[in-house]
Amino acid sequence: MKPTKDKILSLLKTVHLKGEKLDIISNNSVINVVVFDKEIIIDLEITNPTLQSKNYIKSLIKNAIISQYKQNFEIKINFKVARILNETIENVNNIIAVSSGKGGVGKSTVTANLAITLNKMGFSVGILDADIYGPSIPLMFDVAQDKPLAVKINGKSKMKPIENFGVKILSIGFFTKVDQAVIWRGPMASKALKQMIFDSDWGTLDFLLIDLPPGTGDIHLSIMQSLPISGSVVVSTPQNVALVDARKGVSMFKQKNINVPVLGIIENMAYFTPKELPKNKYYLFGKEGAKNLSIDLKVPFLGEVPLIQSIREAGDIGRPASLQKNSIIENAFNTITKNMISELLLRNKKLPPTEVVKIRTMSGCSAIK
Numbered sequence: 326m327k328p329t330k331d332k333i334l335s336l337l338k339t340v341h342l343k344g345e346k347l348d349i350i351s352n353n354s355v356i357n358v359v360v361f362d363k364e365i366i367i368d369l370e371i372t373n374p375t376l377q378s379k380n381y382i383k384s385l386i387k388n389a390i391i392s393q394y395k396q397n398f399e400i401k402i403n404f405k406v407a408r409i410l411n412e413t414i415e416n417v418n419n420i421i422a423v424s425s426g427k428g429g430v431g432k433s434t435v436t437a438n439l440a441i442t443l444n445k446m447g448f449s450v451g452i453l454d455a456d457i458y459g460p461s462i463p464l465m466f467d468v469a470q471d472k473p474l475a476v477k478i479n480g481k482s483k484m485k486p487i488e489n490f491g492v493k494i495l496s497i498g499f500f501t502k503v504d505q506a507v508i509w510r511g512p513m514a515s516k517a518l519k520q521m522i523f524d525s526d527w528g529t530l531d532f533l534l535i536d537l538p539p540g541t542g543d544i545h546l547s548i549m550q551s552l553p554i555s556g557s558v559v560v561s562t563p564q565n566v567a568l569v570d571a572r573k574g575v576s577m578f579k580q581k582n583i584n585v586p587v588l589g590i591i592e593n594m595a596y597f598t599p600k601e602l603p604k605n606k607y608y609l610f611g612k613e614g615a616k617n618l619s620i621d622l623k624v625p626f627l628g629e630v631p632l633i634q635s636i637r638e639a640g641d642i643g644r645p646a647s648l649q650k651n652s653i654i655e656n657a658f659n660t661i662t663k664n665m666i667s668e669l670l671l672r673n674k675k676l677p678p679t680e681v682v683k684i685r686t687m688s689g690c691s692a693i694k
Contacts, residue, residue: 328394330360336389337367342382343509344516349382356405365390366401372550373512374406375543381512414522414552416529417451419669422548422557422585424578426570428459428539431593432560434640435630436536437465438647438654439558442662444491445647448531451486453521454496455548456538457514458507463498466490467643473499476526483526490648493528495521515547522551540570541577549583553679556588556672558627558665563592563614571615575622585679588627588668590619591661595629625668628661630654 337358338350349355349369356368367386371378383402390400414420423439425432436452443450454462463469466489473484473495486493497517501507509517527533535554538544548554557578561571571590578585592615596606609632619626630636636654639646647658 327362328360328365328390328398330358332393333358333360333365333367333390336393337386340385340389342385342512344513363397364399364401366403368403368405370405372406373515373543373547374404375546377543378512379404414527414533417527417533418531419555420533420535420552421588421665421669422535422537422554422578423560424537424545424557424574425539425560426541426572426574427561427567430539430560430562430567430571431630432539433461433465433536434636434645435558435560435591435593436534437462437640437645438636438658439662439665440492440532440534441490441645441647442655442658443532446662449529450491451493451527451530451533452495453518453533453535454494454498455518455535455544457497457509457517457544458538460496460498460501461640462494462496462536463487465640465643465645466492466494468494469498469503469643471499473525478526483524484521485526489643490645493530495525497521514544518544518547519551541573545577549585554585555679556586556669558588558591559624560591560593561615561618562594563608563611565611565614567610568614568618571618572622575624586672586676587624588665588672589625590615590622591627592616592629594632597632625664627664627668628657630657630661 334350334355337355338348340349342349345352354370356370359366369382371382386402387400390398423432423436433456440450440452452462454460463471468487468489471487473487475482476485484495486495487499488494497507535548537548559571559574561567575587575590577583578587592613594610596608598606616626616629631653633654635649636646639649646652646654649655
C-alpha cells in the first residue's frame with residue numbers, strides 16, 4: 326500500500342508531544358507534507374530548536390509512519406523555528422540568571438545568599454529555582470515541606486510563591502517528593518518552568534534571581550526564550566576542571582542570538598582559613614582561577630567566597646549563611662552583591678532593555694532512514 330498525503334496527515338494526528346493536549350496537526354505545527362514514491366517530506370514548525378527536542382520529535386513521527394507502512398521510506402523533516410512571543414512578568418524590574426558550567430560549584434548556595442543580601446539591602450527579591458532535576462533552594466530556605474497555595478488575581482488562578490527570610494520562592498521541589506526523581510524530557514520541563522514563571526503571583530520585585538541548572542541546554546534556552554534577562558552571573562570554583570565549564574557558560578550568554586549581558590564571575594570556595602590560624606589562606610582548589618578567567622574573557626570579577634564550614638551547615642539547616650551579622654560570609658556577599666548591582670546599573674545605563682531570545686526563522690533538513 327502506497328502512502329498518500331491524506332493518510333500521512335491522518336497518522337500525524339496521532340503524534341502528541343509530552344505535555345501537549347493537541348496533536349501536531351491540530352496545534353498547526355505541520356506546515357506541509359509532500360509524498361513521493363520512496364520519500365516523505367514534512368515541513369514542521371517548532372518552538373524548541375535544540376537537537377534533543379528535534380530528535381525526540383523525529384522519533385515520534387518515524388514511529389507513527391512506520392507502524393502503518395512497513396516499507397523502507399526515507400523521511401525528511403524540515404524544521405522551521407517559530408517566533409517566541411515576548412511574554413513578561415509585570416512589576417519585576419530586574420531578572421538575573423545565576424549560572425554555572427559545572428555542577429557542585431555552589432551555584433544554588435550563591436543564589437540563596439545573594440537573595441538574602443539583596444533583601445537586607447532593602448530590595449524586594451524572588452528566586453525561581455529552575456534546576457528542574459536537582460532543586461535545592463527549598464531546603465536552603467527551610468521550606469522543603471511547604472506547598473504553594475492558589476490565589477485569585479483579576480479572576481485568574483495563580484500560584485502564590487512560598488516566602489521565608491523576606492524572599493519569595495518557587496521551585497519544582499515544592500511539587501515532588503524528596504526521594505522522587507524528576508524524569509522529564511526537555512519540552513515537559515520547559516512547560517513546567519513557564520507555568521511557575523507566568524502562572525504565579527510574584528507581586529512587585531526589584532530582583533528575580535533564576536537559579537539555572539548546571540551546564541548549557543534546554544532549560545537555559547527555554548528561560549531565555551521566555552524572559553528578558555537583565556544580566557547573568559557565572560559561578561565557578563578556582564580549579565581548571567570547573568573553569569573550562571565556566572568559560573562555556575560565559576560563551577553561551579555571549580552568543581549572538583542570545584546576547585545576555587554577563588554582569589560578572591563569582592569565585593566560590595576560593596580559599597580555606599582554619600579557625601586556629603585565622604591569618605592563613607590555603608588555596609585547596611587553586612589560586613584566583615576564576616579571577617584570572619574573568620580577565621581573560623574581559624568580564625567583571627564580582628568577588629570571592631571562602632570555603633567555610635558554616636556556609637555548608639547553614640544551607641543544610643535552611644538558614645543561608647549571609648544572615649549571620651558581622652561575619653566573614655556577610656562581608657563577602659555584601660561586596661559581591663554591591664559589585665553586581667554596580668555592573669547592573671552600568672549595563673542599564675549603556676544598553677537597551679534585554680529582549681527575550683528570538684532565534685530567527687531558520688530551517689534544517691534531517692533524514693530518518
